[in-house]
Amino acid sequence: MEPVAIVIVIALLQYVAFGMLVGRARGTYGVKAPAVTGHEIFERYFRVHYNTLELLVAFVPAMWLFGTYVSPKWAAGLGLVYVVGRVLYLRSYVADPAKREIGFGMSVLPVIVLLIGGLWGAAQRLL
Amino acid sequence: MEPVAIVIVIALLQYVAFGMLVGRARGTYGVKAPAVTGHEIFERYFRVHYNTLELLVAFVPAMWLFGTYVSPKWAAGLGLVYVVGRVLYLRSYVADPAKREIGFGMSVLPVIVLLIGGLWGAAQRLL
Amino acid sequence: MEPVAIVIVIALLQYVAFGMLVGRARGTYGVKAPAVTGHEIFERYFRVHYNTLELLVAFVPAMWLFGTYVSPKWAAGLGLVYVVGRVLYLRSYVADPAKREIGFGMSVLPVIVLLIGGLWGAAQRLL
Numbered sequence: 601m602e603p604v605a606i607v608i609v610i611a612l613l614q615y616v617a618f619g620m621l622v623g624r625a626r627g628t629y630g631v632k633a634p635a636v637t638g639h640e641i642f643e644r645y646f647r648v649h650y651n652t653l654e655l656l657v658a659f660v661p662a663m664w665l666f667g668t669y670v671s672p673k674w675a676a677g678l679g680l681v682y683v684v685g686r687v688l689y690l691r692s693y694v695a696d697p698a699k700r701e702i703g704f705g706m707s708v709l710p711v712i713v714l715l716i717g718g719l720w721g722a723a724q725r726l727l
Numbered sequence: 728m729e730p731v732a733i734v735i736v737i738a739l740l741q742y743v744a745f746g747m748l749v750g751r752a753r754g755t756y757g758v759k760a761p762a763v764t765g766h767e768i769f770e771r772y773f774r775v776h777y778n779t780l781e782l783l784v785a786f787v788p789a790m791w792l793f794g795t796y797v798s799p800k801w802a803a804g805l806g807l808v809y810v811v812g813r814v815l816y817l818r819s820y821v822a823d824p825a826k827r828e829i830g831f832g833m834s835v836l837p838v839i840v841l842l843i844g845g846l847w848g849a850a851q852r853l854l
Numbered sequence: 855m856e857p858v859a860i861v862i863v864i865a866l867l868q869y870v871a872f873g874m875l876v877g878r879a880r881g882t883y884g885v886k887a888p889a890v891t892g893h894e895i896f897e898r899y900f901r902v903h904y905n906t907l908e909l910l911v912a913f914v915p916a917m918w919l920f921g922t923y924v925s926p927k928w929a930a931g932l933g934l935v936y937v938v939g940r941v942l943y944l945r946s947y948v949a950d951p952a953k954r955e956i957g958f959g960m961s962v963l964p965v966i967v968l969l970i971g972g973l974w975g976a977a978q979r980l981l
Binding site for chain 1: 733740762
Binding site: 602603605606608609610612613615616619632633634635636649653656657660 | 894897898900901907908911912915916919922923947951952954965966969970972973976977979980
């Protein structure tokens with residue numbers, strides 16, 4: 601399971617980095633806590649961070665279950681597609697939120713494949 | 728642990744479906760990213776999705792620890808109560824946020840039972 | 855892994871308690887769902903809860919991987935530093951958001967150490 605563990609940590613470090621971009625944007629655009637709105641560009645960084653949070657809640661257990669019940673190598677590979685998809689998502693969303701679809705799909709699809717694969721693998725093992 | 732894994736995936740797929748309802752509500756009610764306010768019904772779907780996210784962060788590890796240290800079957804059963812509670816929560820919140828209590832309680836209580844049971848089971852094993 | 859499991863549950867119960875403070879603040883300051891803004895003090899409790907959610911998404915898997923690949927006892931110790939840091943974060947943020955840095959650092963740093971240690975440990979095991 602080491603490849604799975606490594607890709608999970610890479611995805612989590614990416615997410616921590618996204619959080620740091622939000623902190624920097626607070627300073628750059630003068631949005632003081634507890635406010636999370638007030639400047640369009642800050643809000644884009646904030647939403648990228650939170651959308652990544654939304655996905656990670658499913659991504660981490662899905663990686664682990666797919667790795668356990670299907671294949672650790674395929675889990676790690678799908679996880680890397682997700683990480684690259686998140687980079688595209690960040691870039692396109694900050695430039696223009698209307699163009700976020702490709703990066704979004706590239707990071708949501710691996711999560712759905714991991715979830716359904718994990719479900720299938722666990723059900724096979726049970727039967 | 729397969730029953731626990733299966734119920735975790737079901738809860739995560741439900742959450743992904745809630746996220747899709749938010750995406751659809753963006754279109755229906757004309758709330759463009761990065762905004763997350765601007766139409767009452769959109770905001771209800773958005774809050775249901777995020778409240779489910781809030782719970783899943785505790786639900787997934789609690790399921791795993793309760794399944795490991797207490798009983799996988801009871802973990803799976805409590806997890807299914809949570810899933811049904813989330814369906815009620817979605818329906819009642821979108822209809823009228825003031826009436827969300829029953830679905831809320833039915834999904835929060837299993838999480839608290841799983842957490843405290845997991846704590847008790849791990850402490851028993853340690854002693 | 856029992857010490858790791860126990861500290862994970864303590865951190866999750868703390869987070870559930872933070873969520874209850876948000877629910878109480880809704881009543882005290884008259885912020886009705888689905889709104890999450892409208893009163894400064896409510897917003898502080900709300901942001902403390904959500905910032906804790908942001909960290910937990912990384913904290914829980916980081917604790918588990920560090921415990922698995924490096925040391926369960928050190929994972930548990932770092933986890934307790936995180937829990938204390940979150941108490942300081944809550945107190946200082948509610949009093950004055952500008953003074954949240956110490957509690958923030960004391961809870962973010964353990965998460966980063968757990969992540970990087972987990973990555974290092976898993977990579978060592980793989981090689």
